Amino acid sequence: MKVHHFKTLDSTNTKARDFSKNNLIVADTQTKGRGRHKRQWDSNKGGLWLSIVLEPKTKNPAELTFLAAVAVQKAIKRTTKLETKIKWPNDLLHKDKKLCGILTEAIFKGNSKKMIVGIGINVNNKLPISLKSKATSIKEILKKETNLKGLLTNLINQFNTLHKTYQEKGFIPILNKWKSSCDTIGKAIKVKTLKQRLVGKAIKVNKDCSLTIRLKNNKLKKIVEGDIFTV
Numbered sequence: 766m767k768v769h770h771f772k773t774l775d776s777t778n779t780k781a782r783d784f785s786k787n788n789l790i791v792a793d794t795q796t797k798g799r800g801r802h803k804r805q806w807d808s809n810k811g812g813l814w815l816s817i818v819l820e821p822k823t824k825n826p827a828e829l830t831f832l833a834a835v836a837v838q839k840a841i842k843r844t845t846k847l848e849t850k851i852k853w854p855n856d857l858l859h860k861d862k863k864l865c866g867i868l869t870e871a872i873f874k875g876n877s878k879k880m881i882v883g884i885g886i887n888v889n890n891k892l893p894i895s896l897k898s899k900a901t902s903i904k905e906i907l908k909k910e911t912n913l914k915g916l917l918t919n920l921i922n923q924f925n926t927l928h929k930t931y932q933e934k935g936f937i938p939i940l941n942k943w944k945s946s947c948d949t950i951g952k953a954i955k956v957k958t959l960k961q962r963l964v965g966k967a968i969k970v971n972k973d974c975s976l977t978i979r980l981k982n983n984k985l986k987k988i989v990e991g992d993i994f995t996v
């Protein structure tokens with residue numbers, strides 16, 4: 766993986782569109798960092814904001830989001846000893862506060878297909894007051910700075926290892942690792958999708974990365990996108 770470092774970008778995911786597979790774009794700050802559905806991603810100096818370009822066989826970007834979540838979790842653990850939990854579909858939490866968000870975008874151009882895995886980790890960056898109740902940083906938790914380069918190196922190693930497994934053995938081993946660190950299953954949750962709001966219990970995460978919930982009327986429902994909140 767070749768690393769391309771920039772001081773400032775609008776978004777590493779946007780810049781990554783100019784690159785081919787196995788390139789990694791990292792920026793000290795982003796002026797227009799984004800989350801899902803064009804939501805704003807706060808990207809001050811001190812965080813790790815990066816995108817990895819891949820050309821996978823899969824049509825499902827969520828598989829790479831899951832892979833990245835496991836890689837980030839392992840890299841954070843190895844670098845700082847901090848334990849985190851994965852929250853469906855694209856977050857890493859520490860004590861219910863968001864430490865990392867992942868945004869995988871698929872780009873189709875003619876016959877070629879690229880996927881860009883965007884990873885944002887709050888490391889030494891300051892978070893705005895508006896996010897204090899739902900987000901945290903490694904610095905806030907450990908009360909000390911973490912070396913960004915060291916964390917990035919660990920992340921690349923973990924990502925490469927998992928990606929090799931993924932290419933050789935498919936998604937199931939990745940899904941199994943993801944499931945064992947996932948904090949969502951078995952919990953009573955509220956779900957907010959683009960179209961509806963639901964209340965139920967998280968039952969399982971499926972092979973296609975969707976979440977099955979049991980509604981109050983006992984019916985099962987598959988959710989493919991959305992935000993979940995524990996109740």
Ligand code: BT5
Nearest residue numbers: 776778798799800801804806807815866867883884885900
């Ligand atoms: C995400 O979206 O969590 C995906 C975030 C991906 C960011 C990376 S950074 C590198 C790459 N380049 C980009 O432009 N993006 C990727 P979502 O689940 O939709 O969450 C977005 C929501 O998280 C926002 O609406 C805020 O409420 C909250 N948020 C914003 N900035 C945050 C931060 N730094 N830490 C924690 N939460 C944040």
